[in-house]
Amino acid sequence: MSARRPSVLLVEDDDPTRTELARNLRLNGYDVMEAAMVETALQHWEQRRPDLIVLDLGLPDGDGMSVLFAARKEATTPVVILSARGEERAKVVALNRGADDYLTKPVGTAELNARLRAVLRRAAGPAADAQGIVRNGSVELDPMAHVVRVAGRVVDLTPREYQILALLLSHPGHLVTRGRILRAVWGEAYQGDDHLVHVHVSKLRQKLGEADASGDTRGLIVTEPGVGYRVREARPES
Amino acid sequence: MPGPLAGWRAWGPVGASAITAVMLLFATALVELLEGPVGVPTASATYLLAVIGSAALFGTPAGIGASVAAFLLYDFLFVEPRYTFTVADPGEWLNLILLLVVGIAVGQLAAALRSRAETAIAREREARALFGVSRALATRVSTMRVLDAVADVLLREAHLDRVWIGMARGGAAERVVADTGSGVAPRTPPASYYTLRRMPGETPAEWVRVHTPTVTRAASPASVPYRVILEANAQTLGSIWAMTREGGGPPAAAETRLLAAAADQLGQAFEQDRLAEEARNAEVALRSDELKSALLESVSHDLRTPLATIRAAAGTIMDRHLDPSREDVVASAEAIDREADHLNRVVTNLLDLSRIEGGALRPEIEPTELSDVVQPVLERLRAHLAKRVVDVELPDTLPLVLVDPVYLDQIIANLVENACKYVPEGQEIRIRAIPLTELVRLTVEDSGPGVPDESLSHLFEKFYRVSGSRRSRPGTGIGLTVVRGLTEAMGGRVTARPSELGGLAVDVDMQRAADEDETAHEADAAIGGAR
Numbered sequence: 058m059s060a061r062r063p064s065v066l067l068v069e070d071d072d073p074t075r076t077e078l079a080r081n082l083r084l085n086g087y088d089v090m091e092a093a094m095v096e097t098a099l100q101h102w103e104q105r106r107p108d109l110i111v112l113d114l115g116l117p118d119g120d121g122m123s124v125l126f127a128a129r130k131e132a133t134t135p136v137v138i139l140s141a142r143g144e145e146r147a148k149v150v151a152l153n154r155g156a157d158d159y160l161t162k163p164v165g166t167a168e169l170n171a172r173l174r175a176v177l178r179r180a181a182g183p184a185a186d187a188q189g190i191v192r193n194g195s196v197e198l199d200p201m202a203h204v205v206r207v208a209g210r211v212v213d214l215t216p217r218e219y220q221i222l223a224l225l226l227s228h229p230g231h232l233v234t235r236g237r238i239l240r241a242v243w244g245e246a247y248q249g250d251d252h253l254v255h256v257h258v259s260k261l262r263q264k265l266g267e268a269d270a271s272g273d274t275r276g277l278i279v280t281e282p283g284v285g286y287r288v289r290e291a292r293p294e295s
Numbered sequence: 296m297p298g299p300l301a302g303w304r305a306w307g308p309v310g311a312s313a314i315t316a317v318m319l320l321f322a323t324a325l326v327e328l329l330e331g332p333v334g335v336p337t338a339s340a341t342y343l344l345a346v347i348g349s350a351a352l353f354g355t356p357a358g359i360g361a362s363v364a365a366f367l368l369y370d371f372l373f374v375e376p377r378y379t380f381t382v383a384d385p386g387e388w389l390n391l392i393l394l395l396v397v398g399i400a401v402g403q404l405a406a407a408l409r410s411r412a413e414t415a416i417a418r419e420r421e422a423r424a425l426f427g428v429s430r431a432l433a434t435r436v437s438t439m440r441v442l443d444a445v446a447d448v449l450l451r452e453a454h455l456d457r458v459w460i461g462m463a464r465g466g467a468a469e470r471v472v473a474d475t476g477s478g479v480a481p482r483t484p485p486a487s488y489y490t491l492r493r494m495p496g497e498t499p500a501e502w503v504r505v506h507t508p509t510v511t512r513a514a515s516p517a518s519v520p521y522r523v524i525l526e527a528n529a530q531t532l533g534s535i536w537a538m539t540r541e542g543g544g545p546p547a548a549a550e551t552r553l554l555a556a557a558a559d560q561l562g563q564a565f566e567q568d569r570l571a572e573e574a575r576n577a578e579v580a581l582r583s584d585e586l587k588s589a590l591l592e593s594v595s596h597d598l599r600t601p602l603a604t605i606r607a608a609a610g611t612i613m614d615r616h617l618d619p620s621r622e623d624v625v626a627s628a629e630a631i632d633r634e635a636d637h638l639n640r641v642v643t644n645l646l647d648l649s650r651i652e653g654g655a656l657r658p659e660i661e662p663t664e665l666s667d668v669v670q671p672v673l674e675r676l677r678a679h680l681a682k683r684v685v686d687v688e689l690p691d692t693l694p695l696v697l698v699d700p701v702y703l704d705q706i707i708a709n710l711v712e713n714a715c716k717y718v719p720e721g722q723e724i725r726i727r728a729i730p731l732t733e734l735v736r737l738t739v740e741d742s743g744p745g746v747p748d749e750s751l752s753h754l755f756e757k758f759y760r761v762s763g764s765r766r767s768r769p770g771t772g773i774g775l776t777v778v779r780g781l782t783e784a785m786g787g788r789v790t791a792r793p794s795e796l797g798g799l800a801v802d803v804d805m806q807r808a809a810d811e812d813e814t815a816h817e818a819d820a821a822i823g824g825a826r
Binding site for chain 1: 602
């Protein structure tokens with residue numbers, strides 16, 4: 058079993074603070090990538106598509122908000138602002154512009170972790186239950202544990218496969234275009250590479266099918282020819 | 296012309312008559328001379344000269360008097376039959392009537408001229424006096440300081456006996472702030488005085504007698520003072536008080552106008568002073584607000600950043616659900632220790648800043664070896680420096696410096712910490728010292744992005760931040776101010792310049808200890824050669 062750990066991009070310019078936060082987040086089960094500047098943060102975002110971004114605003118080479126904008130342009134990845142600016146105005150601006158939460162430094166690690174769990178849970182969309190777990194038939198996706206189970210058995214998915222499934226499951230019954238999947242999982246640069254999506258979805262279907270003896274997952278992901286995919290309306294496992 | 300005219304006026308009616316008589320006698324003699332031996336038939340016109348002269352000098356009545364007298368004299372002495380007032384020839388009547396008409400006309404003209412001249416003189420004096428008041432006010436630093444000058448001008452130009460100015464603040468009794476008289480300042484307000492009642496429009500102001508009910512009347516006031524109230528913005532600020540010359544009666548119209556104008560100008564000047572002070576106060580309040588918010592922002596960042604690290608590290612250690620390795624625990628504990636030390640420096644800087652600003656620094660100067668201070672600082676900042684390379688060049692021949700080692704420690708720590716903020720890990724910070732003739736120069740420089748030339752001179756100002764560069768980060772702006780304050784308190788000097796390494800170089804010049812001259816000179820020569 059290879060339950061992947063949720064990945065966090067930690068953007069913070071103060072070295073000691075970043076080091077200690079990263080240590081704490083790793084111990085709390087996250088896969089942490091660190092960035093001290095806007096530039097490196099954007100690189101990480103482009104290359105690795107973290108599940109979550111923790112973002113400081115005052116960075117040496119620019120405003121942390123530019124990282125938020127870059128992420129929002131392509132995906133709904135949760136962004137939690139962690140800033141020394143505590144005024145109401147700064148919070149309102151950041152939240153209005155797409156941040157999911159705003160914490161003021163210095164923050165306790167217990168609160169920080171609780172907030173991160175909360176935004177991850179919410180990120181699973183309205184399909185998720187109180188623990189953030191999304192269920193659709195025999196398929197179960199746990200964003201906190203970063204694990205997918207079919208009929209109780211863990212399915213070994215690659216990060217991309219996991220992200221595609223999470224995206225589709227969070228919009229049950231709705232069409233999700235290939236372009237949208239590409240943007241959210243690979244990034245703007247991959248626009249047009251529809252076959253990437255095709256290949257990964259096939260692989261995903263295959264893995265889910267293999268894990269499920271009952272054949273319940275066969276009709277889970279429906280292809281809308283030439284457009285994208287749709288996950289059937291969620292129905293609890295009987 | 297106005298001069299003699301004004302002078303003649305002072306002769307009075309008796310003098311005028313006497314002079315007219317002399318002139319008539321002189322004219323008579325001339326007529327006698329011309330008519331008799333020379334035989335000029337119309338010499339009577341000579342009397343015109345006396346009539347014109349008298350009328351011009353003493354006015355119409357004198358002119359009429361002179362012409363009647365001339366008529367009678369001429370009639371009596373020269374008109375046939377002589378030595379009687381009978382006029383036989385009707386032609387002589389014409390002569391006499393002409394004399395009379397000329398006398399009256401010239402008298403009138405001269406009187407009008409004189410009155411105009413006198414008005415002009417009075418106006419000029421009034422204008423000069425007002426100009427004196429205006430000039431005193433225009434060149435003032437504060438209105439209060441020119442009140443003496445204004446009182447002097449009024450005393451001189453309004454022909455007064457004594458002028459004093461009383462000021463009342465906020466309804467209090469007036470306090471005499473300027474007085475041309477000597478001795479005890481007059482009691483204000485007196486039992487009884489005249490006050491100037493201003494009239495709307497062109498109507499002249501008038502003096503009104505006032506009795507102060509609360510003041511017991513002096514037994515017999517020698518004279519009653521005149522008061523002009525100073526007003527600004529419909530508020531009474533004080534008064535100009537004047538005592539007229541003995542027996543002079545109330546000030547004349549011109550003098551009254553002068554007093555009123557002076558009072559108006561003073562009132563306006565006080566109003567301007569008040570507005571200027573309000574503007575100054577507002578400016579001061581604004582500046583101090585700006586400084587306060589800059590300090591708060593700076594302090595909140597400088598304190599919160601280490602606190603953020605401390606809380607994160609403490610969270611790792613204390614969370615029972617986590618299972619940190621031994622290395623993790625040690626590293627987090629070290630971070631707490633290091634950041635607590637950093638916090639301590641921030642607090643020390645803040646305290647030093649307030650001591651610097653309050654002038655309360657008391658350095659304990661002693662001969663100190665630079666390396667004794669530099670090394671411990673670097674040791675303490677080792678964790679802070681992380682993987683940055685610190686290149687220390689302190690020659691063995693370096694003389695001792697006269698410093699307070701505690702201050703110098705703080706100076707070096709601030710400079711190194713400042714450099715750290717802008718130097719990425721793996722890059723260089725250089726600390727070196729060279730002896731100069733009477734000084735030792737310690738330089739801390741970095742390979743960071745540097746500071747634009749125009750910002751170098753402002754670098755040590757409180758809360759100054761270099762704009763538009765990567766050095767622009769919140770929270771800086773106290774460290775270098777403290778460096779300068781501490782250095783200057785020890786009699787040293789600190790300057791900033793671009794570094795050869797690409798970043799910023801800060802030179803701290805310190806007094807060198809007196810001995811070891813020889814070594815220093817050798818070193819100086821070596822440095823000179825190197826350049």
